[in-house]
Amino acid sequence: MKKNRPIQGLILVAALALMAAACSSSSPSSSSTSTTTPAAAGNSASSASLKPLKSLYFTYGSAANSIGLIKEVGTSVVDDAKAEGIKITEYDNNLDGPTALANARLMVQDQPNVAIDWNTVVGVGDAVGAQFTQAKIPCLSVNQEIAGCTHFNLSNEDMGLTAAAVMLPMAKARGWNGSNTTVVMVIAAANGTEVNNGPRYFYVQTANTLSGFKKVTPAQITATTTTIGGTNGVQINCASTLDGAFSAMQNVVGSIPKKNNILLYATDDDCDLGAYQSLKQNGFGNRILTGGLGGDPDGLNELRTNPSWVCEGSAFIQDWGPYILSEAVAMVNGVTPPVLTSSPQIMLTKQNLSTYYNAQNNVILLPPLVSDNQYLAKYGILTKFAKIQGLNG
Amino acid sequence: MKPIFGIQISRGVIQRTVTQGTVLLGVGGFFIILIIFFSFRAENFFTGRNGINVLENVAVLGVVALGQAMVLISGGFDLSVSGTVPLGGVIYVILANHHSGVYVALLAAVVVGIACGLVNGLVITRLGINPLITTLATVSITGGVAYTASNGLTITLNDVSDAPLGNNFLGIPIYVWAFIVLSVVAFVVMRYTVLGRTLYAIGGNREASRLAGLRVDAVTVLVYVISGALASFGGVMLAQQLLAGAPTVGATEGLQSITAVILGGASLMGGTGGIPGTLVGVLVLGTVANGMALMQVQTFYQQMATGVILLLAVSLGRLRLVLEHLIWSRSQDDDTDRPGQPAILTNVVDQAKGG
Numbered sequence: 219m220k221k222n223r224p225i226q227g228l229i230l231v232a233a234l235a236l237m238a239a240a241c242s243s244s245s246p247s248s249s250s251t252s253t254t255t256p257a258a259a260g261n262s263a264s265s266a267s268l269k270p271l272k273s274l275y276f277t278y279g280s281a282a283n284s285i286g287l288i289k290e291v292g293t294s295v296v297d298d299a300k301a302e303g304i305k306i307t308e309y310d311n312n313l314d315g316p317t318a319l320a321n322a323r324l325m326v327q328d329q330p331n332v333a334i335d336w337n338t339v340v341g342v343g344d345a346v347g348a349q350f351t352q353a354k355i356p357c358l359s360v361n362q363e364i365a366g367c368t369h370f371n372l373s374n375e376d377m378g379l380t381a382a383a384v385m386l387p388m389a390k391a392r393g394w395n396g397s398n399t400t401v402v403m404v405i406a407a408a409n410g411t412e413v414n415n416g417p418r419y420f421y422v423q424t425a426n427t428l429s430g431f432k433k434v435t436p437a438q439i440t441a442t443t444t445t446i447g448g449t450n451g452v453q454i455n456c457a458s459t460l461d462g463a464f465s466a467m468q469n470v471v472g473s474i475p476k477k478n479n480i481l482l483y484a485t486d487d488d489c490d491l492g493a494y495q496s497l498k499q500n501g502f503g504n505r506i507l508t509g510g511l512g513g514d515p516d517g518l519n520e521l522r523t524n525p526s527w528v529c530e531g532s533a534f535i536q537d538w539g540p541y542i543l544s545e546a547v548a549m550v551n552g553v554t555p556p557v558l559t560s561s562p563q564i565m566l567t568k569q570n571l572s573t574y575y576n577a578q579n580n581v582i583l584l585p586p587l588v589s590d591n592q593y594l595a596k597y598g599i600l601t602k603f604a605k606i607q608g609l610n611g
Numbered sequence: 612m613k614p615i616f617g618i619q620i621s622r623g624v625i626q627r628t629v630t631q632g633t634v635l636l637g638v639g640g641f642f643i644i645l646i647i648f649f650s651f652r653a654e655n656f657f658t659g660r661n662g663i664n665v666l667e668n669v670a671v672l673g674v675v676a677l678g679q680a681m682v683l684i685s686g687g688f689d690l691s692v693s694g695t696v697p698l699g700g701v702i703y704v705i706l707a708n709h710h711s712g713v714y715v716a717l718l719a720a721v722v723v724g725i726a727c728g729l730v731n732g733l734v735i736t737r738l739g740i741n742p743l744i745t746t747l748a749t750v751s752i753t754g755g756v757a758y759t760a761s762n763g764l765t766i767t768l769n770d771v772s773d774a775p776l777g778n779n780f781l782g783i784p785i786y787v788w789a790f791i792v793l794s795v796v797a798f799v800v801m802r803y804t805v806l807g808r809t810l811y812a813i814g815g816n817r818e819a820s821r822l823a824g825l826r827v828d829a830v831t832v833l834v835y836v837i838s839g840a841l842a843s844f845g846g847v848m849l850a851q852q853l854l855a856g857a858p859t860v861g862a863t864e865g866l867q868s869i870t871a872v873i874l875g876g877a878s879l880m881g882g883t884g885g886i887p888g889t890l891v892g893v894l895v896l897g898t899v900a901n902g903m904a905l906m907q908v909q910t911f912y913q914q915m916a917t918g919v920i921l922l923l924a925v926s927l928g929r930l931r932l933v934l935e936h937l938i939w940s941r942s943q944d945d946d947t948d949r950p951g952q953p954a955i956l957t958n959v960v961d962q963a964k965g966g
């Protein structure tokens with residue numbers, strides 16, 4: 219037992235150091251900004267009255283740098299900020315709630331002008347948001363809502379509705395209805411209501427457009443819903459993975475009548491592909507109509523080559539960086555952003571695909587700004603780092 | 612013994628100096644080096660706020676590691692904490708949201724943890740199944756129960772007042788104080804009680820302990836019960852930190868806690884290690900994660916660094932044992948307190964039996 223004494227000494231010293239440091243800490247200083255609406259800011263403020271970008275400090279919490287697309291967003295935010303002279307510190311939330319909370323504490327410690335945070339664990343948003351609001355640090359949540367923060371995201375509801383607008387006329391023309399068609403909704407149950415809005419609004423719109431489907435409200439379709447109206451609607455949980463979607467679909471595909479047509483819509487391209495492959499292997503083949511979501515290379519290639527893949531919702535995620543930075547700059551300059559500042563998004567079809575993507579699946583043009591993200595244009599960052607239809611492209 | 616510079620130094624002094632020196636070279640010294648390194652390289656590292664950050668970040672892991680240390684010292688292995696932590700958190704949040712009250716919800720969560728530990732202990736002792744296999748099975752069961760209870764969703768605490776452990780006392784959250792108090796209790800138990808001595812004896816040589824009259828099976832069950840209770844309590848702490856419970860949150864605590872305990876000088880073979888070393892191991896992991904985050908090092912490198920640190924610390928521990936062995940083997944005083952399993956076992960068993 220004597221051998222442990224040096225360790226005890228060390229831990230005592232370290233613990234005392236940490237405790238002493240803890241007791242000597244001071245509460246973070248607060249910051250405040252006067253606010254104006256986006257419209258007012260857009261009309262009245264001139265660039266001369268804006269705070270110089272070089273005086274700003276932002277922190278950015280990436281959802282997970284292990285995911286290429288998400289890392290690309292972070293790289294864009296950081297690189298564009300640095301190019302503009304904005305000081306920025308990046309943290310990696312690593313798809314983990316406790317890590318997101320720990321990083322929020324570090325961001326508070328940094329005392330930025332705006333804390334930008336992409337946290338993927340939905341329920342942890344309250345705890346993360348409390349860190350920022352208690353420290354009175356303005357915060358901007360990306361993709362997933364964080365309590366007390368302004369929000370930047372695609373609208374999954376719009377995606378579901380615009381996919382329906384493309385797919386349902388095709389289905390109607392083929393004579394598909396509730397007696398011979400099943401809507402397969404592929405969701406990521408743990409990712410919260412907003413992310414799963416696409417599939418559920420897609421079903422609701424289908425039931426309102428095609429005859430014979432059981433009508434339900436969006437609120438009646440929850441993460442725990444499995445079927446609607448017998449086989450009118452079947453919902454599976456892909457857990458955001460290709461193999462998760464495939465195996466979940468395999469488990470329920472036997473319950474869908476073999477003669478039925480399939481309208482398939484998922485929360486992302488991986489989930490769509492996994493479920494699509496399962497349905498195809500189980501004999502549904504060319505009786506499937508589907509629309510992807512994400513604008514991933516796989517999804518774009520399917521849109522080009524697969525007759526069943528008739529549309530692809532793209533939120534141009536890899537190009538979010540300048541939009542996010544612009545919103546943070548707007549906040550520093552006293553603008554109160556709308557409840558949701560929309561990311562660039564569009565429903566691609568086989569006809570308009572080449573307008574926005576080249577053959578190598580690189581973005582060549584971003585869709586026009588809309589009413590709730592129009593205010594981002596005035597800070598110059600979008601025109602410098604993005605090519606937007608109707609603005610500079 | 613020949614005089615050095617004319618001074619007659621006893622073999623015991625040299626032995627102790629080498630032993631202490633090698634320990635300092637181990638994880639303890641490494642921890643100090645880490646603090647010094649990050650103080651110079653990471654902005655905002657050596658600040659009061661960050662000191663609290665580190666303690667807040669390691670509190671849950673620390674509580675889980677206390678139980679894991681006891682299990683490992685007794686020669687066992689508890690992977691099931693990776694399921695018990697999220698299960699404890701989910702149960703707490705569900706009950707708290709159903710207005711059961713903080714204490715009832717807390718008690719229920721801990722009781723579930725105790726039940727998990729009891730099942731582990733009974734399966735291991737009565738059925739004779741390897742602890743690794745047993746706890747691998749129970750982590751799957753408890754994790755599955757957590758998914759079932761929560762429908763796979765993250766459940767948010769409806770009322771923030773149901774998270775009293777998140778309140779501050781002397782500027783530090785109560786859950787950090789809970790971690791400190793539990794650490795002191797665990798240290799006292801392991802160092803000064805019959806139970807603690809018995810755990811070392813069982814871990815050192817299970818069969819010899821049984822032959823010596825120790826209640827090996829009962830103590831084994833008890834240690835898994837303690838580990839389950841602490842893991843479940845850790846889950847409650849985590850839920851109160853995050854204001855939410857989820858079946859995925861805390862699922863890495865099993866391997867993390869084993870890493871911390873091994874970093875602290877324990878052996879997978881049992882019989883060695885201790886609470887102070889475990890706490891240093893926990894602080895090393897927390898400090899590395901914190902310092903690297905402040906230095907904006909990518910998570911991939913953090914993972915690699917954790918692995919390298921584990922190997923480094925274990926290698927240094929091994930080096931320490933080799934050096935000790937070399938020195939002891941040259942000792943002419945064979946009847947002194949020579950380390951080694953039989954001598955330690957005899958000593959510990961004597962103490963455990965009150966001798």
